Amino acid sequence: MAKRTNHTIGLDIGTSKVTCIVGGPSDEGVLQVLGIGEAESRGLRKGVIVNPDAAVEAIKRAVEEAERMSGVQAEEVTINLAGSHIMGFNGQAIVAVAGRDREITADDVRRAIDSACAIQLPAGREIVDRLPQEFIVDDQDGINDPVSMTGARLAVKVHIVTSPVTARQNAINAVNRAGLIVADMILEQLAAAEATLTEDDKEYGSALVDIGAETTGLCVYQRGAVQHTAVFPLGGSHFTNDIAFGLRTPIPEAERIKRSVGCASSASLSDAQRGEMVEVPSVGGRAPRQLSRQILCDILQPRAEEVLMHVSDEIRDSGWNRQLSSGVVLTGGGALLNGMVETAEQVFDAPVRVGYPERDRFGGLIEDIQSPSWAAAAGLALVSQRAHALEQRTGSAKRGGSGRLTHFVSKFRNRFSGSIS
Numbered sequence: 001m002a003k004r005t006n007h008t009i010g011l012d013i014g015t016s017k018v019t020c021i022v023g024g025p026s027d028e029g030v031l032q033v034l035g036i037g038e039a040e041s042r043g044l045r046k047g048v049i050v051n052p053d054a055a056v057e058a059i060k061r062a063v064e065e066a067e068r069m070s071g072v073q074a075e076e077v078t079i080n081l082a083g084s085h086i087m088g089f090n091g092q093a094i095v096a097v098a099g100r101d102r103e104i105t106a107d108d109v110r111r112a113i114d115s116a117c118a119i120q121l122p123a124g125r126e127i128v129d130r131l132p133q134e135f136i137v138d139d140q141d142g143i144n145d146p147v148s149m150t151g152a153r154l155a156v157k158v159h160i161v162t163s164p165v166t167a168r169q170n171a172i173n174a175v176n177r178a179g180l181i182v183a184d185m186i187l188e189q190l191a192a193a194e195a196t197l198t199e200d201d202k203e204y205g206s207a208l209v210d211i212g213a214e215t216t217g218l219c220v221y222q223r224g225a226v227q228h229t230a231v232f233p234l235g236g237s238h239f240t241n242d243i244a245f246g247l248r249t250p251i252p253e254a255e256r257i258k259r260s261v262g263c264a265s266s267a268s269l270s271d272a273q274r275g276e277m278v279e280v281p282s283v284g285g286r287a288p289r290q291l292s293r294q295i296l297c298d299i300l301q302p303r304a305e306e307v308l309m310h311v312s313d314e315i316r317d318s319g320w321n322r323q324l325s326s327g328v329v330l331t332g333g334g335a336l337l338n339g340m341v342e343t344a345e346q347v348f349d350a351p352v353r354v355g356y357p358e359r360d361r362f363g364g365l366i367e368d369i370q371s372p373s374w375a376a377a378a379g380l381a382l383v384s385q386r387a388h389a390l391e392q393r394t395g396s397a398k399r400g401g402s403g404r405l406t407h408f409v410s411k412f413r414n415r416f417s418g419s420i421s
């Protein structure tokens with residue numbers, strides 16, 4: 001068996017499925033995909049674990065499949081942080097630079113970030129991520145890494161993500177019960193962004209919308225940093241339920257119809273396609289009926305508009321709607337619904353594309369993960385690989401330094417390495 005530290009494992013514990021990617025030793029920052037595993041997920045509701053036994057089983061099945069394919073024994077995994085109770089907001093603080101020569105140290109940076117995050121949280125909530133957006137040294141703003149600069153005052157703006165303590169703890173417990181250790185936890189839509197957004201997307205402004213089964217995650221990038229995040233309790237299962245209810249057909253049939261002939265944009269179908277008939281099985285032993293694809297569209301399009309309007313309103317309220325030069329990127333299984341891009345372009349009034357794991361960041365079994373529904377797992381493996389590379393370069397003593405990447409990838413390491421029960 002290969003040495004553990006040479007492999008990085010992304011484990012995306014979703015409401016509809018658990019996906020696992022084993023990445024091999026890297027060349028020039030490219031993640032070699034050695035094995036993948038996927039298992040139907042039961043035991044989660046709106047992104048959080050509500051039935052631990054079922055979740056543990058799904059995790060084991062997905063990880064075992066990826067282990068078999070890669071020949072790698074999984075030990076440490078980087079997992080997603082999800083759930084509709086996750087909240088993000090921005091904080092800021094100013095500290096005096098401590099050293100006599102006024103040279104900013106990693107310690108000053110840490111103090112500034114700690115001070116920006118020193119906020120009173122409601123009982124049962126905790127900070128799960130701290131993402132520095134920008135540093136300001138005296139009056140000079142727009143600084144990414146102020147270490148070794150000279151100044152009297154250091155200000156920082158930080159995006160702070162909070163979550164209920166129990167949601168994180170239950171995810172860690174389930175992973176531990178599956179025989180694994182959590183090395184790191186990353187907000188799911190940020191992981192999807194790591195796999196699918198380019199540096200230009202992040203710099204010039206973009207919004208990533210990860211449409212899962214019961215939740216939709218949003219993150220907005222500008223000037224290379226996360227400016228806003230949100231999670232909505234809406235997702236692909238609402239589309240399926242609408243079909244089941246509207247066409248009076250069982251849920252599994254509604255899911256099948258949605259995936260095969262469903263469309264969220266009437267305008268993207270030709271007249272002939274709109275008129276195509278679809279056989280819809282009935283409930284209670286009644287004969288199946290024939291309905292046109294237009295009727296299916298009439299059900300799905302308003303739902304797509306509703307979900308996307310929530311996201312669009314959030315972006316507008318956060319003040320970033322005029323600064324999305326790179327447009328909107330859709331990931332998650334929900335992005336696979338036909339017509340989503342067209343309807344999203346209408347709603348956001350911006351260019352929209354489906355996000356696939358970027359080909360220049362992955363090697364090996366890349367074709368197997370070329371789907372927006374693999375974006376989160378791919379991003380988790382990538383973040384984990386960068387953390388390993390950083391550790392090897394700087395040594396673990398320097399972990400938690402000043403760089404944005406350092407903060408992004410290594411803050412949780414060790415903290416989550418609970419005992420395997």
Ligand SMILES: Nc1ncnc2c1ncn2[C@@H]1O[C@H](COP(=O)(O)OP(=O)(O)O)[C@@H](O)[C@H]1O
Pocket residue numbers: 013014015016017018041211212213214215235236237238240255258259260331332333334335336337338373
């Ligand atoms: N081909 C498809 N067409 C339409 N919807 C799809 C398709 N594939 C998956 N979905 C939907 O995507 C959702 C699951 O997305 P996923 O990102 O895997 O969710 P989660 O992370 O919550 O498990 C489900 O609601 C499913 O119906």
Ligand SMILES: [Mg+2]
Pocket residue numbers: 012014015188212213332376
């Ligand atoms: Mg997901």
